[in-house]
Amino acid sequence: MKSIMVIGGTSGIGLALARHYVQRGDRIAICGRDLQRLPADVHDLVGVASYQLDIADRAALSQAIDDFAVQGLDMLIVTAGIYYNTRSHLLDEAATLHMLRTNVSGLSHAFELATEKMLLQKSGQLVAISSVAGLLHDYPGASVYSATKRNVLSLCDTYRIALKPFAIAVTAIVPGYIDTEKLRALNEGNASHKLFIMSEQKAVALIVEAIAARRDRLVFPWQMKWLIALLNLLPRWVLKLRK
Template sequence: MSTKKVWFVTGASQGLGLTLVQELLKAGYRVAATSRKAAALREAVPASEHFLPLEVDLTNEESVKQAIRETVSHFGSMDVVVNNAGYGQLGAVEELTDEEVRRSFDVNVFGLLHVLRHAMPHLRARQSGHIFNIASVAGYSGNFPGWSTYIATKFAVVGLSEALAEEAAPFGIRVSVVMPGYFRTNFLASGSLAQPAHALDVYANVRESSAAHTEQINGNQPGDPVKAAAVLMAQAEAPKQVVHLFLGEDAYARAATQMKTVTTDMAEVATMATATAF
């Protein structure tokens, strides 16, 4: 029997999730992977005793609970959880309906919470484990017109992960929030992007941002998803916990710019803003 760690990866039928699953299996790890359609996983990944494809609706807590139960039953344990599933909702704030915004949060935030809620008891019982919550550098630096809802979900994932890291640490569980830049996957060219149902002509900057992502950035992303997978695999084995894991030179550059912007804003109003005590 393999002594390699058992990984549980959501949103694994395409993009970074699929690449991660493929690289994990090459390295001899045991992997349970989820998708809305298990057939998509079976088509993308060859059958193996080390691979468990699972059809899961992340917005359905019982579906998530059952998937985690099957993983532990099949492999006998679960060591690393990767909350990778998600999609991008495009549209200016006033263009998006309540239904569109809530659907985005249901998948990107509440779906992730369903996984955490039912994975934590297993990891806590083992007094070990590593959780990777895949956010985005847009969850740290949010100045992308037309991506407000997506950005809001990723900011939520970052904050949630920071708190979870503190909650889980006493039980030997490590938590990392992953903030990638642009990686060359099919995220910008697939069903992972949703357009607003009622777009308004007044938002030229939103239309330009959308077109730039789908027509110019798509296919030219600087990041190699195989190398991103290698970083996650290395971090899962590393002795030191890294809570904030930026991925890609572009993510590092954007994060540095955001830090400088915040520092400048703070300095601009420091005297007035700190003179608020009784």
């Protein structure tokens, strides 16, 4: 039985991963800004603790990790993230700061605090959900979201190198479009038109397999991986037209 904390676990991929590990018999902590979003049956599951917090709140995050890690912390999974469609929503100061605090500094705090516990054990695994948007090279007009997701990948690479001597693995999950409730909500209830969209069930199966293998990075679906590689070969002025 492993002790696993999922930050951003009240819905979507985070919740699906939490359910998987609960069914496997692991001890789980689900963290999120609004625990009322959790389905009623989750509260009744044996081995599940819950913490209402914002990943951007370092003090609350530290308290939750200290509390849960009393019995050890084998894995931290961070799925929390903020996305704004800048094609239809102009980022103001508050929205920009919110995205940076959640996608960048929040993840950094979570990794740092979890690492303190795992170094004492000389074991553990950090997992972060990035996006194929983070694989796009920087170009004029690139979105803040893409930049934050590149930062996630960079942070994972840095921690992986630093923690390898201490038997702590770091896995970066880099998905394309996944047919989650959130994605459907962003697309008026139907995201089937999204390129190479994958079911939540299949995505979770791939993620769980990569985590178990302690892979450095998982990019999926493969079609999106190659499309991004092709886009990165295009001249910067062509990519600027995508804005």
